[in-house]
Amino acid sequence: MNIQVKLKDIIEEMEIQFEESRSLLNIKTGEIVLVTSEDLRAAEDEKPFDHLSEWEQENRIIANDVVENFENYIELPTKYEVNEYEIMENFCQKVSDQRKQDSLLRAIRGKGAFRRFKDKIIDLEIENQWYLYRDEHFKQIAIKWCQENNINFIE
16 A cells, blocks of 8 residues: 555544444545444445435445445544543553552542543643643554554654
8 A cells, every 4th residue: 555644644533433433544545534324324225315415415425435445445443442441541550649540540430430530630730641641542553553454654
């Protein structure tokens, strides 16, 4: 593959994933697309879409291309492969101040862990350290993904 993909584009796409969608790299063009499961199902069923709004038609055209030329697409790391909770937990364990570490580890237990964690890193004034740590992990996941899929990337 001769395309070059910007690492930051892959990382940004990894950060905005949501349920019922897939982020894919077109290995012919280098374009990253986001398609919903609903659009993919409609494309597979060859449902007409000329009655849809312009933006919905554009989404369906992309989904049709993914379905018809699936060999040209590679799925980006999913939120399950990224596992932000695990990154968050590892960050907590790397905090050298034992009091802060204990407080963070308590914050990430149970329902609402992400919200409590975000509040706690602000309270403890370690928000910048968290985002540097998280960004570096996302970058390493993206680099590994590129290497595994023989994708040339630029930083």
